[in-house]
Amino acid sequence: MAIALIPFLYVISTALKDTNSLFSYPPDWIPSPIYWGNLRSLLQDQPFVRWTINTLFVSGAVTILKIWFDSAAAYALAKMDFYGKRSLALILLLSVAIPIAALIIPLFFVVRYLGLLNTYWALILPPLANPLGIFMARSFITAIPDSLPASARLDGASEFTIYRKIVLPLIRPGIVVLGMFTFMLQYTSFIWPLIAVQDSSRQVLTVGISSLKSAFLPDWGLLSAAMLLAAVPITLVFLAVQKTFVVNDLSGALRE
Amino acid sequence: MPTGTTPAIEMIQVAKSFGDTEVLQPLSIAVAPGEFMILLGPSGCGKSTILKMIAGLEDLSDGEIYVDGKLVNYVRPKERNVAMVFQNYALYPHMTVRDNIAFPLRQLKRPRLSRSEINQRVLSAAEIVTLSDLLDRRPAQLSGGQRQRVALARAIVRQPAVFLMDEPLSNLDALLRAEMRTSLLEMHNRVGRATVYVTHDQIEAMTMADRIVVLEGGRLQQVGTPHDLYDAPANTFVARFIGSPQMLLLAAEVGPALDVEFEGVRLLPDCTDGLQAGRPATIGLRPTGLRVVDDGSPGHLSGTVRRRDYLGSDCFVEVELDRGRSVQARADPARDRPPGDTVALAIGGEAAHLFDDRGVRVAGLCPVVP
Known part of the structure; x- marks a missing residue:
């Protein structure tokens, strides 16, 4: 626990120090006096708020769309019968193994061909193709007994109704996990946003923060303040949803 | 189709295979309107498969199935006019008892039922299974017998041509089971629709059925009234399977x-x-x-x-x-x-x-x- 906390505390400490006291020896863990200049400079001189809004917008959009598409695809793979289901699942599974580095150049050409470079779409659409979420969602849906969708089918429900009204509510905790996982992955994604968007007004936090680092004299106080503030939204999101990290609640659905 | 009274269900030379494995040999059965027919046999004899094929949840490998005189081989489950009570209740745990019972009615498109009509039918179904005062509870707040009754009410509320029941009492304790047997028969007499009921319990079969279909290893052994099966078993399997002591x-x-x-x-x-x-x-x-x-x-x-x-x-x-x-x-x-x-x-x-x-x-x- 301490090993995990020390770097984090060091970042907080660094963010609240001026450049002179930053390099004092022995280092002071508790800044005295507290220096707010780094945070002020970040919020006033840099488009930090814009980057945060961009990041939250892109991560939120990717999360919502991925939850929708991945869980729907997972429902089809887990509970529906159709020709080629096994082959499709195998192809999706194999595509998980392709490293992102191998995809970046062809992806860049596709996005450029579509005229989406420097747009939010360039940041939102490509992550949707990652099939990992489908397999996560499938594992939650597989836990639902086949008799529930079968019963709903006999009750006259369409497959979409079964997915929306029976399956989605039952895998809510799993959906939260998938959402949190997707949100964090997107929030911290760096390589693709760096390539896809050069316009500073559309940049996300990871790319924005890296641009604060000059080649010769990094401003560690400013960088630490940026990292500290960048961690706030994701921490709040995590705290908001942590209560729903429980297993699928099927109590009462089946006989015990 | 035979002339005269149309059977509620007619299976003609129905067979089922999974790949090379034949799980059900060709069999023909007719269930009369209002009849309580029980499919009886040991585990793995194909009785639940028959039920699923009638419901449309499992495809046939061969043969024809008619429900209410209509060939349903290629008809989707929801259009077969059958309701099924599953072995494990299959209640929707996030919905109240009222919403569980109303679910099939809310799926009706033509004609779409009004809210008051749905409410009325839910109340009427709940009354048949004596659940009227539990409508706002969730399944997790009910006992095993009450959950089973919710599953029955959900089947009744659609007023289907045929009821299919897959070992609905198999996990209840002996007392509740005897009580539910009576309730089920009362419900059957009140609703008056044909019922196909799967069980491996011969006492359940003997006490409830108008006729029993005995199956073993995917093969039809005998069809008859409980008396026929007890007094004149068709073969040694039926002879040993029916009656206690054996x-x-x-x-x-x-x-x-x-x-x-x-x-x-x-x-x-x-x-x-x-x-x-x-x-x-x-x-x-x-x-x-x-x-x-x-x-x-x-x-x-x-x-x-x-x-x-x-x-x-x-x-x-x-x-x-x-x-x-x-x-x-x-x-x-x-x-x-x-x-x-x-x-x-x-x-x-x-x-x-x-x-x-x-x-x-x-x-x-x-x-x-x-």
């Missing part, structure tokens, strides 16, 4: 006079069609038809009591016969028959059956008094 099966040989001999007692078949002297055969004895009597007389078996099972209203004793074989027989529960007692056994009229060398029932047997 029928005793003993190897024998058809004698020159087309009779069989068992422990010195000659037994004469009531029908000799197809019997051939010298052929191996099987004698079936129902313990319920073997009666312990005080005095032995010609035509009676004799032996020594080895064990006594007192059941209150009934009593069965295990008797070791003079030539060493053991049989179970019914004794007067008021009379004490301690182990070691020498007793005589009278073979009752319906107690003995003769099966040929393929295990098919040929005739009933009567003891010959010399």
Whole structure:
């Protein structure tokens, strides 16, 4: 626990120090006096708020769309019968193994061909193709007994109704996990946003923060303040949803 | 389709295979309107598969299924006009009892039901299964029997042509099970629709069914009323599967006079069609038809009591016969028959059956008094 906390505390400490006291020896863990200049400079001189809004917008959009598409695809793979289901699942599974580095150049050409470079779409659409979420969602849906969708089918429900009204509510905790996982992955994604968007007004936090680092004299106080503030939204999101990290609640659905 | 009254369900040469594995051999069954038919057999005999094929949840490999006179082989489950109660209730746990029951009605598109109409039908279905005061609870807040009744109400509310029930009582305790059996039959009589009910419990089948279909290893063994199955089992499988205690099966040989001999007692078949002297055969004895009597007389078996099972209203004793074989027989529960007692056994009229060398029932047997 301490090993995990020390770097984090060091970042907080660094963010609240001026450049002179930053390099004092022995280092002071508790800044005295507290220096707010780094945070002020970040919020006033840099488009930090814009980057945060961009990041939250892109991560939120990717999360919502991925939850929708991945869980729907997972429902089809887990509970529906159709020709080629096994082959499709195998192809999706194999595509998980392709490293992102191998995809970046062809992806860049596709996005450029579509005229989406420097747009939010360039940041939102490509992550949707990652099939990992489908397999996560499938594992939650597989836990639902086949008799529930079968019963709903006999009750006259369409497959979409079964997915929306029976399956989605039952895998809510799993959906939260998938959402949190997707949100964090997107929030911290760096390589693709760096390539896809050069316009500073559309940049996300990871790319924005890296641009604060000059080649010769990094401003560690400013960088630490940026990292500290960048961690706030994701921490709040995590705290908001942590209560729903429980297993699928099927109590009462089946006989015990 | 046959002429006359249209069966609620008719299966014609229906078969099912998974790849090369044949799980159900071609079988034909017709369920009359309002009939309570039970599919009975041990686990893996294909009874649930039949139910799923009628419901449309499983495709047929061969044959035709008609529901209410309409061929449904290629009809989607929701359009077959059948309702199914699943083995594990299959209630929607995030919905209240009211929403569970209303779910099928809310899926109706043409005609779409008004909210008040749905409410009225939900209340009426809940009343049939005595759930009216539990409508706002969730399934997790109900007992096993109450959950089962919610599943029944959800089936009733659609007013389907046919009810399908897949071992609905199999996990309830004995008392609740007996209570639910009565409730189910009351509901069936009230609703008056044909019901196909799957169970592996022969007591459930004998007490509830109008007719029973006995299956084993994907093969139809016999279709008949509980009386037919008990009094004239089609073969040795049905003979052993129906009745408690089980029928005793003993190897024998058809004698020159087309009779069989068992422990010195000659037994004469009531029908000799197809019997051939010298052929191996099987004698079936129902313990319920073997009666312990005080005095032995010609035509009676004799032996020594080895064990006594007192059941209150009934009593069965295990008797070791003079030539060493053991049989179970019914004794007067008021009379004490301690182990070691020498007793005589009278073979009752319906107690003995003769099966040929393929295990098919040929005739009933009567003891010959010399």
